[in-house]
Amino acid sequence: MEKSKISNNLLYSQQHFDLLIKLYRTTFDDSTTLEKIYDVITEVAVEGLNVDRASFWKITKDKLICINMFDRETGLHSIEKDLFTEDYPIYFKALREGIAIVADDAQSNRYTAERKDTYLRPKGIKDIIDLPIRENGKLTGVLSCENRDDSPVWSDSDLTFARSIADILSLMRENNKRRDITLKLRESERKLRLITQNSNDGFVVFENKHITYISPSYLDLLGYTEEEAAKLTFNDIIKSIHREDVKRVVAFIDDNIAKKARHFKVEFRFRGKNGRYFWREDTSNVLYDEKGQYDKHIVISRDISKLKKAEHGIQKLYTILKSQNEKLLDFTHIISHNIRSNTSNMSMLIDLIEETGDTDEKEEYFKLLKQSNNKLSETIRYLNETISLQLNSNELKVELNVKTEIEKVLLSVNGIIKKEKVEIRIDIPKDLVIKTVPSYFESIMFNLICNGIKYRSPDRSPVVNIKVVKGDSKYVFTVRDNGLGIDMGRNKEKIFGMYRTFHGNKDAIGLGLFMTKNHVEALGGNIEVESKVGKGSEFKFILHE
Amino acid sequence: MNDLTYIIDDDSIFVFVFKKILKKNDETREIVNLQNGQDAINVLQTIYDKKQKLPDVIFLDLNMPVLDGWQFLDELEKLPFKDQLKIYIISSTIDINEIEKAKNYSSVKSFISKPINSVELARILETD
Numbered sequence: 001m002e003k004s005k006i007s008n009n010l011l012y013s014q015q016h017f018d019l020l021i022k023l024y025r026t027t028f029d030d031s032t033t034l035e036k037i038y039d040v041i042t043e044v045a046v047e048g049l050n051v052d053r054a055s056f057w058k059i060t061k062d063k064l065i066c067i068n069m070f071d072r073e074t075g076l077h078s079i080e081k082d083l084f085t086e087d088y089p090i091y092f093k094a095l096r097e098g099i100a101i102v103a104d105d106a107q108s109n110r111y112t113a114e115r116k117d118t119y120l121r122p123k124g125i126k127d128i129i130d131l132p133i134r135e136n137g138k139l140t141g142v143l144s145c146e147n148r149d150d151s152p153v154w155s156d157s158d159l160t161f162a163r164s165i166a167d168i169l170s171l172m173r174e175n176n177k178r179r180d181i182t183l184k185l186r187e188s189e190r191k192l193r194l195i196t197q198n199s200n201d202g203f204v205v206f207e208n209k210h211i212t213y214i215s216p217s218y219l220d221l222l223g224y225t226e227e228e229a230a231k232l233t234f235n236d237i238i239k240s241i242h243r244e245d246v247k248r249v250v251a252f253i254d255d256n257i258a259k260k261a262r263h264f265k266v267e268f269r270f271r272g273k274n275g276r277y278f279w280r281e282d283t284s285n286v287l288y289d290e291k292g293q294y295d296k297h298i299v300i301s302r303d304i305s306k307l308k309k310a311e312h313g314i315q316k317l318y319t320i321l322k323s324q325n326e327k328l329l330d331f332t333h334i335i336s337h338n339i340r341s342n343t344s345n346m347s348m349l350i351d352l353i354e355e356t357g358d359t360d361e362k363e364e365y366f367k368l369l370k371q372s373n374n375k376l377s378e379t380i381r382y383l384n385e386t387i388s389l390q391l392n393s394n395e396l397k398v399e400l401n402v403k404t405e406i407e408k409v410l411l412s413v414n415g416i417i418k419k420e421k422v423e424i425r426i427d428i429p430k431d432l433v434i435k436t437v438p439s440y441f442e443s444i445m446f447n448l449i450c451n452g453i454k455y456r457s458p459d460r461s462p463v464v465n466i467k468v469v470k471g472d473s474k475y476v477f478t479v480r481d482n483g484l485g486i487d488m489g490r491n492k493e494k495i496f497g498m499y500r501t502f503h504g505n506k507d508a509i510g511l512g513l514f515m516t517k518n519h520v521e522a523l524g525g526n527i528e529v530e531s532k533v534g535k536g537s538e539f540k541f542i543l544h545e
Numbered sequence: 546m547n548d549l550t551y552i553i554d555d556d557s558i559f560v561f562v563f564k565k566i567l568k569k570n571d572e573t574r575e576i577v578n579l580q581n582g583q584d585a586i587n588v589l590q591t592i593y594d595k596k597q598k599l600p601d602v603i604f605l606d607l608n609m610p611v612l613d614g615w616q617f618l619d620e621l622e623k624l625p626f627k628d629q630l631k632i633y634i635i636s637s638t639i640d641i642n643e644i645e646k647a648k649n650y651s652s653v654k655s656f657i658s659k660p661i662n663s664v665e666l667a668r669i670l671e672t673d
Contacts, residue, residue, distance in 0.1 A: 337608055348660045368561060371558060
């Protein structure tokens with residue numbers, strides 16, 4: 001027989017079967033080294049095939065290197081000398097072609113005859129089976145079984161058995177390579193444990209979506225015990241990610257693994273055992289096996305809640321500063337324009353006064369000069385107050401009884417109230433107390449009340465309603481009049497004075513609602529107005545607790 | 546002679562004084578004061594539609610409520626009679642950017658800085 005097709009369908013003999021079981025048990029024990037496997041395989045081959053010698057050889061480009069050889073007679077393992085390609089070209093060619101050489105008549109067999117004089121005859125070998133050993137489809141070695149006496153022809157069962165042993169050997173070699181890596185990783189995991197013990201970052205190793213290693217720090221991060229964490233699957237982890245982040249995170253991870261990325265980072269909100277979400281940054285290091293397939297990944301988790309908070313804080317601060325800057329620019333513009341308008345008018349009036357001889361005219365101009373001067377003063381006063389407002393925004397908040405304070409303000413404008421016959425209606429809880437800056441609060445109420453009086457209608461008796469209501473963690477102040485009302489369409493900007501021209505020389509009393517708005521906002525509140533021409537206006541501002 | 550003059554400005558003191566100066570410059574002037582850019586656009590549109598007399602000269606302030614000077618000029622760009630108007634911007638601004646910006650509008654003849662006196666006014670009006 002020169003070449004034999006070894007059929008997989010044949011049954012083993014009982015003896016063969018027993019030996020294979022023994023082999024399986026030995027070789028799949030994790031602690032078995034490759035050396036031991038070679039020992040066992042060669043021994044099993046000898047016994048199962050009833051041959052004198054069995055050996056495993058590694059094949060390189062130019063030679064066969066004997067790794068392990070078992071001799072039945074001596075019962076010992078040893079190593080044969082290397083066999084070189086140049087010496088046995090036909091033999092090597094056959095091996096490399098993947099041919100399983102079954103030579104009953106080794107010394108004359110076409111493939112093995114080359115070795116007759118140098119190897120077979122000296123050792124008295126009559127029969128050989130050479131089986132190719134492959135790893136990942138590549139020929140890496142040969143399992144050689146040699147017999148000395150003229151024994152019967154190999155049976156199909158023999159051949160099947162031989163093939164099985166060769167397969168097992170191939171598998172073990174492949175496995176062992178992986179097991180080497182596993183050992184290496186176990187080493188590095190041991191190292192990791194040492195490192196992670198002293199780090200706040202959590203380390204976790206995922207294999208096939210299961211956790212195979214968790215650092216103590218990771219347990220702390222999540223609030224789980226080791227037992228609880230060991231039961232966690234990849235899906236459990238996914239379920240704990242905030243629903244707004246989960247889609248993005250899963251897509252990102254899948255994408256990176258598809259791209260065979262080795263290193264990537266992702267941020268998301270995660271819910272630990274206590275149910276609370278915290279911001280977490282995971283850095284993943286992915287390991288791929290020899291075939292380039294995903295093997296496992298090591299994730300380093302970091303709690304970045306503080307960082308996120310700081311980020312938010314900075315963003316908020318930036319927004320505030322930006323808006324303050326804009327306000328300042330606006331404000332600067334308004335002030336400088338107002339100052340210049342007034343001084344320009346004054347200088348023009350002075351020119352006119354100089355140029356005219358007419359006393360009546362001079363008097364007229366003087367009146368206007370006075371007006372301009374007043375306006376200028378008002379602008380300067382306004383400027384001063386705003387500056388001091390900005391500087392003193394952290395002015396002390398004090399507890400005030402709202403009703404008492406408002407009554408104080410009403411007292412200060414009592415003269416006008418009496419003169420204009422204004423009816424004041426108050427709807428304020430007697431015991432309502434708020435914590436606020438007294439001077440600002442006074443100023444706000446003063447301006448609003450004066451406004452209510454100023455915009456009275458000649459057609460009806462003026463009534464000003466003042467109402468204060470407590471909402472949830474806020475206070476709502478309403479000042480309503482039944483006066484002229486304001487055309488909201490046209491004048492919406494004018495009311496709180498946000499356009500660039502100052503308004504009202506009739507306004508000798510207050511500093512305008514622009515100031516009021518500033519004061520309210522300095523207290524952290526907001527103000528709005530509703531008005532209807534012919535009906536009246538309602539100013540509403542809210543202060544928070 | 547008998548120039549129809551518009552002052553588009555809401556500063557009443559300035560308007561009063563400027564009227565005096567304008568009258569000094571030309572007694573026969575007919576002066577109309579409009580408080581803001583929107584009023585001015587409305588009035589001009591009406592006049593044009595009714596085929597009445599457009600102003601011979603317009604003095605335009607920049608800082609006004611509703612529609613300020615720049616907004617007025619932008620609106621004017623869309624109207625068919627814009628080239629029939631002679632506009633002088635008159636403002637107390639010292640911002641160079643604004644003074645430069647005035648040059649972008651073909652109907653603006655010159656930029657006058659407040660305060661202004663009659664001598665300066667005469668000079669500016671003459672150079673046209």
